[in-house]
């Protein structure tokens with residue numbers, strides 16, 4: 001029997017003596033309350049994690065000793081266990097650290113994360129309640145770490161590794177979500193597809209590494225041009241980019257596209273001599289949701305891609321807006 005556990009002195013070798021030894025060695029907190037909620041047993045684990053010896057707490061009422069537990073879930077659990085004679089388990093997610101218990105020797109730091117169960121029992125005519133407290137700090141810590149890792153992985157899976165803006169998967173998810181919202185609310189939605197002009201020539205002339213640096217510069221400028229928090233700038237693939245613009249009609253989308261085109265041209269990044277223009281430029285296709293004619297992602301993408309193709313054929317460095325009544329409509 002450890003000196004900090006409350007129990008009568010018993011002859012060595014008896015079963016009761018053995019039980020006392022086991023209580024002292026147990027790696028969980030054990031408290032026994034009588035029918036008046038007075039502490040009649042407090043094991044060594046409780047003493048070394050609370051800083052309160054068994055002699056100090058003996059016969060104290062648990063909820064006088066820990067007044068912060070009054071009116072809390074633990075007091076209710078003890079009361080219902082005694083009344084119903086049924087065991088109670090405190091939800092670890094809602095009651096992570098009810099007792100002021102700390103890793104041995106670190107009083108005042110972070111509390112041990114706890115899983116607490118309450119079990120009523122009778123001995124002769126006396127009624128008691130056993131409270132068991134397990135240290136689940138390691139499990140909770142591991143859970144937190146896993147959640148953090150899962151969150152980081154999820155974020156990574158939505159981010160383009162080279163440019164740091166949204167990737168194609170993020171673009172697809174955003175387009176689908178915003179399309180459903182536009183259909184539900186009879187709202188507006190536009191989509192831009194854009195492509196750096198003559199980028200093969202840029203790579204061939206300056207090398208792939210400088211090509212990558214150019215892509216990063218263009219992506220950052222394009223993303224910074226979008227003003228609204230709900231707008232999404234994404235790398236669609238290779239030297240192609242896409243933007244999802246919620247609550248944006250065709251006219252406004254054309255203005256956004258034109259300001260992207262102008263800002264990229266204004267970067268004045270020297271292009272390859274083989275390119276059509278002296279500086280790096282972009283061609284942009286614009287499509288706008290129309291509940292009768294352009295009402296799904298595939299149709300909107302095809303329309304924007306058709307406009308992008310037309311922009312290339314119109315000489316590049318321009319914006320072409322899809323017009324549902326006509327074929328295409330060049331705006332810059």
Ligand SMILES: Nc1nc2c(ncn2[C@@H]2O[C@H](COP(=O)(O)OP(=O)(O)OP(=O)(O)O)[C@@H](O)[C@H]2O)c(=O)[nH]1
Nearest residue numbers: 195196197198199200201203208211212238239312
């Ligand atoms: N550096 C670099 N180049 C890329 C990357 N992804 C695609 N490219 C290059 O982008 C170029 C695209 O070339 P093309 O599809 O022929 O088009 P283009 O030369 O831009 O011509 P137009 O689109 O007609 O103006 C190819 O040379 C690809 O290798 C990348 O991540 N990094």
